[in-house]
Amino acid sequence: xxxxxxxxxxxxxxxxxxxxxxxxxxxxxxxxxxxxxxxxxxxxxxxxxxxxxxxxxxxxxxxxxxxxxxxxxxxxxxxxxxxxxxxxxxxxxxxxxxxxxxxxxxxxxxxxxxxxxxxxxxxxxxxxxxxxxxxxxxxxxxxxxxxxxxxxxxxxxxxxxxxxxxxxxxxxxxxxxx
Numbered sequence: 001x002x003x004x005x006x007x008x009x010x011x012x013x014x015x016x017x018x019x020x021x022x023x024x025x026x027x028x029x030x031x032x033x034x035x036x037x038x039x040x041x042x043x044x045x046x047x048x049x050x051x052x053x054x055x056x057x058x059x060x061x062x063x064x065x066x067x068x069x070x071x072x073x074x075x076x077x078x079x080x081x082x083x084x085x086x087x088x089x090x091x092x093x094x095x096x097x098x099x100x101x102x103x104x105x106x107x108x109x110x111x112x113x114x115x116x117x118x119x120x121x122x123x124x125x126x127x128x129x130x131x132x133x134x135x136x137x138x139x140x141x142x143x144x145x146x147x148x149x150x151x152x153x154x155x156x157x158x159x160x161x162x163x164x165x166x167x168x169x170x171x172x173x174x175x176x177x178x
Contacts, residue, residue, distance in 0.1 A: 004045060005091055005102050007031070007038075008084040013076035014064050019055075020076045022063040022084060028092050032056045032063050035090060040082040048082060099156050101130070107154070107161045109134045109144070114170065117142060120161065132161070142173045 008022040024032070033056050039047045051067040058064065065084075070076050094100065101123050109117045109132070118136035123146065125131075130146035144150060144163060153162035 003088050004039065004041075004085045005088065005100065006041065006045065006083045006085045008063060010040075010079045010082045010084065011062075012080050013073045014059075016073045017066070018070040018072050018076045019064050019066045020070070020079055022065055024061075024063050025083075029058065029063060031092050032065070035086065039085045040079060041085045043083065045083075045085065047085075099154065103156050104132065104154065104161065107156070107159055109142075109161050109163055111170070112162070112164045114165075117163070136173075140173045142170070144169070 005026075007026040008024045010020045011023050012021050013019070014021040022032075035053055035056070037050060037052050039050050041047050051069075054066040054068050056063060056065050067079075070079070088100075091100065104120050104123050107120045109120060111117050118134040118141075120132055121135040121141065122133040123130055124133070132144045132146050132151060134142040134144060136142060144165065149164070150166060151161055151163050153160075155161070
């Protein structure tokens, strides 16, 4: 399990007073309002610096943030491309039988008919639903829709995900990786 979650990406400066525009990578954008401090990281999650939050507001699907010590557009523009991450302890609470998407990374994917398929290396949203990308040895990554009747048993503690692939999906990915 990961100790940090990436919840957004700074896409640029907003205005001239040091505000940054953040593209949210979370299903709960209102959670940004509760945060006091975040870490700015690179794509791999390496912390570049920590920042105290001065103000948060929302505008047309984006989160606008002001950090302490960032008072002009030039300083805000330097932060562009940084990811915003939080400690697990600062994440929104989840209920019983729920889990964080980030905790799916590294799960062993087991198909009812074919056995072990590979390891979850990414989970992303397409708009309609989430897709689980499964890394396989010597083959193309398998893209599986994260639907209840397909990914029917996610066991975070046991580090497994049981799936029943839709007919024909496996065959699409069965050519050798180029």
